[in-house]
Amino acid sequence: MTIPSDLDISRATELRPMDDIAGQLGIGEHLLEPYGRNVAKISLDAIDELSDRPRSRYVVVSAITPTPLGEGKTTTTVGLGQALNHIGKRSTVAVRQPSMGPTFGIKGGAAGGGYSQVVPMEALNLHLTGDMHAVTAAHNLLSAMVDNHLHKGNALGIDPHRITWRRVLDVNDRDLRNIVSGLGGKVDGGPRQTGFDITAASEVMAVLALSTSLADLRRRLGRIVVGYTPDGEPITAEQLKAAGAMAVIMRDALKPNLMQTTENTPVLVHAGPFGNIAHGNSSIVADLVGSRCTDYLITEAGFGADMGAERFFNIKCRTSGLQPDAAVLVATVRALKAHSGRYKVVAGKPLPPEMLEENPEDVFAGADNLRKQIDNIRLHGVSPVVAINAFPSDFTSEHEAIRQIAEAEGAHVAVSNHFTEGGKGGTELAEAVVAACEEPAGFQVLYPDEADLRTKIETIATKVYGAEAVSYAPAAAKSIDSYEANGYGDLPVCIAKTHLSLSSDPSLLGAPTGWTLPVREVRASVGAGFVYPICGDMRTMPGLGSHPQAESIDLDAEGNITGLM
Amino acid sequence: MTIPSDLDISRATELRPMDDIAGQLGIGEHLLEPYGRNVAKISLDAIDELSDRPRSRYVVVSAITPTPLGEGKTTTTVGLGQALNHIGKRSTVAVRQPSMGPTFGIKGGAAGGGYSQVVPMEALNLHLTGDMHAVTAAHNLLSAMVDNHLHKGNALGIDPHRITWRRVLDVNDRDLRNIVSGLGGKVDGGPRQTGFDITAASEVMAVLALSTSLADLRRRLGRIVVGYTPDGEPITAEQLKAAGAMAVIMRDALKPNLMQTTENTPVLVHAGPFGNIAHGNSSIVADLVGSRCTDYLITEAGFGADMGAERFFNIKCRTSGLQPDAAVLVATVRALKAHSGRYKVVAGKPLPPEMLEENPEDVFAGADNLRKQIDNIRLHGVSPVVAINAFPSDFTSEHEAIRQIAEAEGAHVAVSNHFTEGGKGGTELAEAVVAACEEPAGFQVLYPDEADLRTKIETIATKVYGAEAVSYAPAAAKSIDSYEANGYGDLPVCIAKTHLSLSSDPSLLGAPTGWTLPVREVRASVGAGFVYPICGDMRTMPGLGSHPQAESIDLDAEGNITGLM
Incomplete structure (x- = not known):
């Protein structure tokens, strides 16, 4: 069976007017701000206006530990939303906004796929309503004000060697990772080692995702720490008088964006924080709006359940107060086979052909990862x-193997064909989700705010990752002590580690035990509201490949976009 | 008399729905793409669809050589548009989009002022529809692809020391003027001296402003030269396979933005190329649309008539084929007094108090500049x-002095009170413009395409600036020769010099004679389509002051923007 390309399916969709899509949410035109014909922003007044309505069932879509190819989490999120509508349950989908950098890099866009896409994919993957650009602008205004403060006499006494605030751009540009700025003459600032991250990795992006209101956004921006004095006193965006202007730049960006799926299910697209050094979930305000609109709100959490879902529960839900009713774990035959340790899957390359042969034994051999991730959901009630x-390319026997493993753990389970069939193909999954949501809810965060930072890290490491212990490099231990002294000890933690293993070593598949989580360094996003221990090398600015996707993207003679994936 | 602040006047405006504003242009809803409630983009299909309609009268607003405070060119442009409507002539205004960098710097926004503003000023001065951000993204994608090309083996043989393509950001950040990028390890690119310009100075911005269609934009982007081989062969964006993706990023940005004035006159806001190293005019596509809509199309050209208007005639009109019918020269009492050489006016400081005393003699003493700028308009027919x-603070005797000078030159002349009274205050000006447009038109460019580059430079220098001769630094002469060898000799020239004098020395007021224009360096914007000789120090990345406007900008308790100027 061949299905058309994602771009062709996207183009063939009969888009409904945004008024109709908003109508499905019960959101009136007075709350809608159109951006072009197929995207609209929703006024934040909606949060108050809808507050009398009953809450939707709240479902997060996560995954087992993925292969480097990804296991179709966005596609499943979109497909599940469509499938619920298909079985007569009104639903809304909430996803992150893709980053433009990777769209032109190797990865291509991120809009779901097949017959479960957010459309139009060109709008989603390019500027959308400019929220990413607003993050870039707000972030870099603060950067300029930091250096300008040094240039104009440094009244706050910032230590130039302890400035942690870098700059950002939404482009894959390895040459910007490490730069020396401020060269030239006396009027051109002062030389200083610094660099650029991709916009998704900006703390401003995490602030956008975690703010509960415009006033909350303003406060969080003010709390951003840009560096320290020689005595270790933090210097904030508020002290630099930058936070007000940053909030002004971000004012419209805080309004969630409304789009639709290939089957006209409403989709809220909002914020795209990096999954490595931030929590990787879509925005709280989108969920505050979306959770009052339809029977179900389906949202996505980046990476596997040990990462995205853990942070969804312990950072996002802790902040928003919203309580999830069920969590979907996306599993694929290929990922379970990969966890058997018998194959090597490489990003950007085809699967080894022997992996495509019928082999339920390989699936059973990779079962530990699925079991552990099911457990990670249960840990949170x-x-x-x-x-x-x-x-x-799957075989029924292989699907049955996954079903047996999951059922033995007492999890609901369903095969879903949403990619090839759209919502109709996800009927079984939709019914399983409805059943799961009917079970008595007992959501709980994994640790209290007041636990100290080491306890928080060790709780996640041992309970969620399956580590035996945590080790701290001297610099990491020092940072933790100073953060607690600075009053950041109450923040939740967002552990930056590889997403390709439950452990911190990407080569360890399945559910490794007996290992130690090495905390190399600890940083804080005080404005966004989390501390992030770093376990491994975390790249915050991607590069381009030998033949970036950009080389294939162009306009045709009619001005249509070609080559976007 | 006190009038409310610009922001208060802007807020008090009763905005009409964008459908109504488009209706004034005779543009149907099918050509309109809303961006929020108060801004819309106009589909480029309008150019074809409107091509049967009669052409509007086409009027450019320029100025005498301004003081560092500016003489109210945008305000006059907006006021004239309103005034024409006031006397029953349907009119449309076309202006540049302000840059966000200066909005947060010392300058504040640029939306006109008083009762002659483009509204809402918050939308105009912040992201608008994201066109500036698109320029930033397209420009920096090319930058990343240049460095990636070096990193992946440099198949095109670019000389790393002859890369002319830098990076851009729309922020005033002096520390980015000169950087070393590509530090770190082998995977982080290679060290190279480079830097950032402000987005308005990007050649992509000039391409946006000078393109006549989407296909033309695509071609111009492909022609952009990013650097040279060791043998001096130019390397283009087309060769790097970047131009298609850049065009995709710019596709929506090429559609002009529709807004309105404080009196609901339609305004096209589109493109904002730097006035120093680019031609500093709003876009051609906006004028192609706007020139088929109403009786009059009023557009603005940056700086004094020697700079903005000269480039409007010889670059913009040459490219678009549109023929101007009249040119307005904005003159102020303070600027004429300043040209007397008896006062010192400094940006950001109040005028010397003695300059505010009644003194028509000072006005007469500064008359030479006005006379020469009138002549510069006439030179183009x-x-x-x-x-x-x-x-x-003006006195009637001082206005009369200006009137006498202008009438002696045979120019139309009018006093305009559009700032304090809106369109009604510009009635006399509107009538003068109508009269000027009735005169037989004889527009001509100053030099033919096929003249060589030195002839073009010398024609402008001697005829427009009043120079006696032109001198070329050795590097400048060498560049001219190599550009002509490369086939760029047919391009028009855009001379980068101070806007504070007719000469290249900002301290020479009035209409200096007997001086030589020193061409220090010559660069080419081959994609945009001009060669730019540089005469003096041209700063392409501003810095922030001791107390940037950003420090005063914030949100109030209701989420409204405060402190934006």
């Missing part, structure tokens, strides 16, 4: 649903 | 209209 994201 | 932009 949430009902797990295993979604088998079906590929044309 | 266009009717000049002197607009006396009235200030509350």
Whole structure:
């Protein structure tokens, strides 16, 4: 079976007017701000205006530990939303906004796929309503004000060697990772080692995702720490008098963006924080709006359940106060086979052909990872649903193997064909999710705010990752002590580690035990509201490949976009 | 008399729905793409669809050589548009989009002022529809692809020391003027001296402003030269396979933005190329649309008539084929007094108090500049209209002095009170413009395409600036020769010099004679389509002051923007 390309399916969609889509949410035109014909922003007044309505069922879509190819989490999120509508349950989908850098890099865009896409994909993957650009502008205004403060006499006494605030751009540009700025003459600032991250990695992006209101956004921006004095006193954006202007730049960006799926299910697209050094979830305000609109709100959490879902529970839900009813774990035959340790899957390359042969034994051999991720959902008192994201190359025996593993753990389970069939193909999954949501809810965060930072890290490491212990490099231990002295000890933690293993070593598949989580360094996003221990090398500015996707993207003679993936 | 602040006047405006504003242009809803409630983009299909309609009268607003405070050119442009509507002539205004960098710097925004503003000023001065951000993204994608090309083996053989393509950001950040990028390890690129310009100075911005269609934009982007081989062969964006992706990023940005004035006159806001190293005019596509809509299309050209208007005639009109019918020269009492050489006016400081005393003799003493700028309009076969932009501190005797000078030159002349009274205050100016447009038109460019580059430079220097001769630094002469060898000799020239004097020395007021224009360096914007000789120090990345406007900008308790100027 061949299905058309994502771009062709996207183009063939009959888009409904945004008024109709908003109508499905019960959101009136007075709350809608159109951006072009197929995207609209929703006024934040909606949060108050809808507050009398009953809450939607709140479902997060996560995954088992993925292969480098990804297991179709966005596609499943979109497909599940469509499938719920298909079985007569009104639903809304909430996803992150893709970053433009990777769209022109190797990865291509991120809009779901097949018959489960957010459309129009060109709008989603390019500027959308400019929120990413607003993050870039707000972030870099603060950067300029930091250096300007030094240039104009440094009244706050910032130590130039302890400035942590870098600059950002939404482009894959390895040459900007490490730069020396301020060269030239006396009027051109002062030389200083610094660099650029990709916009998604900006703390301003994490602030956008975690703010609960415009006033809250303003406060969080003010709390951003840009560096320290020689005595270790933090210097904030508020002290630099930059936070007001940053909030003004971000004012419209805080309004969630409304789009639709290939089957006209409403989709809220909002914020795209990096999954490595930030929590990687879509915005709280989108969920505050979306959770009052339809029977179900389906949202996505980046990476595997040990990362995205853990942070969804312990950072996002802790901040928003919203309580999830069920969590979907996307599992694929290929990922379970990969966890058997018998194959090597490499990003950007085809699967080894022997991996495509019928082999349920390999699936059983990779079961530990699925079991552990089911357990990670249960740890938070949430009902797990295993979604088998079906590929044309799968065999029924292999799907049955996943079903057996999941059922033995007491999880709901369903095969889903949303990629090839749209919502209709996800009927079984939708019904499993409905059943899971009917179970008594007992959501709980994993640790209290007042636990100290080491306890928080060790709780996640041992309970969620399956580590035996945590080790701290001297610099990491020092940072933790100073953060607690500075009053940041009450913040939740967002552990930056590889997403390709439950452990911090990407080569350890399945569910490794007996290992130690090495905390190399600890940083704080005080404005966004989390501390992030770094375990491994975290790249915050991607590069381009030998043949970046950009080389294939162009306009045709009619001005249509070609080559966007 | 006190009038409310610009922000208060802007807020008090009763905005009409964008459909109504488009209706004034005779543009149907099918050509309109809303961006929020108060801004819309106009589809480029309008150019074809409107091509049967009669052409509007086409009027450019320029100025005498300004003081560092500016003489109210945008305000007069907006006021004239309103005034024409006031006397029953349907009119449309076309202006540049302000840059966000200066909005947060010392300058504040640029939306006109008083009762002659483009509204809402918050939308105009912040992201608008994201066109500036698109320029930033397209420009920096090319930058990343240049460095990636070096990193991946440099198949095109670019000389790393002859890369002319820098990076851009729309922020005033002096520390980015000169950087070393590509530090770190082998995977982080290679060290190279480079830097950032402000987005308005990007050649992509000039391409946006000078393109006549989407296909033309695509071609111009492909022609952009990023650097040279060791043998001096130019390397283009087309060769790097970047131009298609850049065009995709710029596709929506090429659609002109529709807004309105404080009196609901339609305004096209589109493109904002730097006035120093680019031609500093709003876009051609906006004028192609706007020139088929109403009786009059009023557009603005940056700086004095020697710079903005000269480039409007010889670069913009040459490219678009549109023929101007009249040119307004904004003159103020303070600028003429300044040209007397008896006062010192400094940006950001109040005028010397003695300059505010009644003194028509000072005005007469500064007359040479006005006379020469009137002559500069006539050189191009266009009717000049002197607009006396009235200030509350002016005296009637001083206005009369300007009137006598202008009338002696045979120019139309009018006092205009559009700042304090809106369109009604510009009635006399509107009537003068109508009269000027009735005169037989004889527009001509100053030099033919096929003249060589030195001839073009010398023609402008001697005929427009009043120079006696032109001198070329050795590097400049060498560049000219190599550009002509490369086939760029047919391009028009855009001379980068101070805007504070007719000469290249900002301290020489009035109409200096007997001086030599020193061409220090010559660069080419091959994609945009001009060669730019540099005469003096041209700063392409501003810095922030001791107390940037950003420090005063914030949100109030209701989420409204405060402190934006």
